[in-house]
Amino acid sequence: MLHALIKKNGTVFTSLLKIITLGGFIAFTGIAFAEPLRLAVASNFTSPIQKLAPIFEQETGHKIQLSFGSSGKFFAQIQHGAPFDVFLSADQAKPDKLIEKGLALESSQIIYAKGALALWSASLKSVDPVDKTLLEARKIAIANPKLAPYGKAAKETLTKLALWSKLKGKLVQGENIGQTYQFTYSKNADVGFVALSQVLAGDVKGHYWKVPNSYHSAIKQSAVVLSSSHQKEVANAFLAFLMRADIQQKIASFGYQTTPQ
Amino acid sequence: MSLSPGDLEAIWLTLKLAVLVTSLLLIISTPIAWWLARTQSWLKAPINAIVAMPLVLPPTVLGFYLLLFLGPDGALGSALNSLGLSPLPFSFSGLVVASMIYSLPFVVQPIQNAFSAMGQRPLEVAATLRASPWDRFIHVALPLAKPGYLSAAVLGFAHTVGEFGVILMIGGNIEGETRVLSVQIYDHVEALEYGQAHLLSLLMVAFAFCVLALLYSLQKRTKSTPHFGPY
Numbered sequence: 031m032l033h034a035l036i037k038k039n040g041t042v043f044t045s046l047l048k049i050i051t052l053g054g055f056i057a058f059t060g061i062a063f064a065e066p067l068r069l070a071v072a073s074n075f076t077s078p079i080q081k082l083a084p085i086f087e088q089e090t091g092h093k094i095q096l097s098f099g100s101s102g103k104f105f106a107q108i109q110h111g112a113p114f115d116v117f118l119s120a121d122q123a124k125p126d127k128l129i130e131k132g133l134a135l136e137s138s139q140i141i142y143a144k145g146a147l148a149l150w151s152a153s154l155k156s157v158d159p160v161d162k163t164l165l166e167a168r169k170i171a172i173a174n175p176k177l178a179p180y181g182k183a184a185k186e187t188l189t190k191l192a193l194w195s196k197l198k199g200k201l202v203q204g205e206n207i208g209q210t211y212q213f214t215y216s217k218n219a220d221v222g223f224v225a226l227s228q229v230l231a232g233d234v235k236g237h238y239w240k241v242p243n244s245y246h247s248a249i250k251q252s253a254v255v256l257s258s259s260h261q262k263e264v265a266n267a268f269l270a271f272l273m274r275a276d277i278q279q280k281i282a283s284f285g286y287q288t289t290p291q
Numbered sequence: 292m293s294l295s296p297g298d299l300e301a302i303w304l305t306l307k308l309a310v311l312v313t314s315l316l317l318i319i320s321t322p323i324a325w326w327l328a329r330t331q332s333w334l335k336a337p338i339n340a341i342v343a344m345p346l347v348l349p350p351t352v353l354g355f356y357l358l359l360f361l362g363p364d365g366a367l368g369s370a371l372n373s374l375g376l377s378p379l380p381f382s383f384s385g386l387v388v389a390s391m392i393y394s395l396p397f398v399v400q401p402i403q404n405a406f407s408a409m410g411q412r413p414l415e416v417a418a419t420l421r422a423s424p425w426d427r428f429i430h431v432a433l434p435l436a437k438p439g440y441l442s443a444a445v446l447g448f449a450h451t452v453g454e455f456g457v458i459l460m461i462g463g464n465i466e467g468e469t470r471v472l473s474v475q476i477y478d479h480v481e482a483l484e485y486g487q488a489h490l491l492s493l494l495m496v497a498f499a500f501c502v503l504a505l506l507y508s509l510q511k512r513t514k515s516t517p518h519f520g521p522y
Binding site: 100102103105106127153168169171174176177201202203204205209212213216217218219 | 363482
């Protein structure tokens with residue numbers, strides 16, 4: 031039956047076949063020549079990278095493909111062959127570990143941003159004075175100190191304020207800083223320790239207190255080129271782009287610290 | 292490698308949650324399933340759809356809306372607040388409410404199918420023997436629907452144990468309160484503690500197999516009611 035159909039519509043089929051072959055050829059060569067640079071980006075850097083990537087694309091003509099997620103998940107995926115070229119982690123430990131395992135290039139490693147922590151509230155009229163706000167809050171959101179660098183910094187801040195043991199009972203933990211923001215945004219937590227970059231990018235301004243850098247160890251966000259990348263040159267060019275003075279200035283305006291501490 | 296105190300606590304919490312949710316669901320699902328199985332009302336289709344919705348909605352949608360709905364600005368959240376009750380998110384009671392919504396179709400549907408499958412006849416016969424409506428329900432309908440109840444219980448329990456997304460969204464990951472087994476495994480994976488993650492994950496795999504094997508052997512023995520809900 032198929033045979034008869036082909037015979038009957040022979041010409042239609044041949045031209046269809048031609049179109050399909052041609053289309054396939056175009057698609058194939060297209061991919062071969064303009065394979066996008068694939069970035070695995072820690073969720074706290076979502077909004078900045080969405081603004082920075084188009085600038086790089088425009089300057090160089092290289093396409094960028096963004097994936098967002100937690101650094102821990104990307105670490106596990108990269109270990110098992112996930113096809114990324116560059117990993118922008120929320121910390122320094124995971125890129126270090128990838129280098130140790132030979133999965134990332136040591137020479138490529140940069141600190142592209144230093145995180146700034148903020149105590150933020152969407153519901154309260156003010157977060158000042160800080161100790162009083164924290165002591166009176168019913169729920170305080172922080173990122174999981176075991177998993178997220180911003181969570182670790184929040185814990186260090188509370189320890190520095192000598193409030194950690196007092197407040198422990200009302201802490202709720204987000205799996206990452208994105209979820210911590212959500213808990214505070216929805217007002218389920220009265221206050222939350224979130225990334226300053228989130229507060230500045232968000233549509234609800236609320237009130238915030240920028241935690242002084244001296245209250246916690248630096249949140250160094252490190253990026254590396256992965257050993258499995260087929261386009262290490264473009265990847266390195268992208269990391270160099272991130273370190274350029276004008277781009278670093280932009281990163282600072284998104285709520286990060288860029289000056290060396 | 293052995294289970295840490297945190298792991299044991301997570302297992303205990305998960306079992307407690309699943310038992311409580313399953314029991315409550317079996318109670319509230321009975322009238323819903325009974326009504327859905329017998330009604331001719333035009334409301335049947337929309338109510339059926341509402342009950343089945345957690346089957347198709349991603350847990351993130353449920354979790355996100357529950358977070359807003361139960362929050363201080365949300366409809367239920369502000370109502371509870373004005374009654375002086377403690378807010379539901381980040382609490383064990385919050386998980387119970389969320390899990391009941393999430394597992395509802397897994398309990399309603401097998402019971403509903405069992406009620407539908409028995410038809411009107413046994414009840415009519417009982418009525419001719421002057422059994423009161425309550426009598427007919429307790430002594431005729433319920434025993435006939437027993438296989439449906441069994442699979443409803445097994446499915447509701449297993450589905451609650453396997454819950455992750457909703458709990459992650461509204462739980463706040465508090466040890467002994469909202470950190471259930473699936474969240475504990477997620478934490479281990481994120482913290483690169485793959486050994487601990489393996490151990491707990493293997494337990495879950497074994498559990499899932501045993502539960503489903505039990506379900507299918509129940510199904511085999513009670514051929515009279517071939518419908519088993521969403522599966």
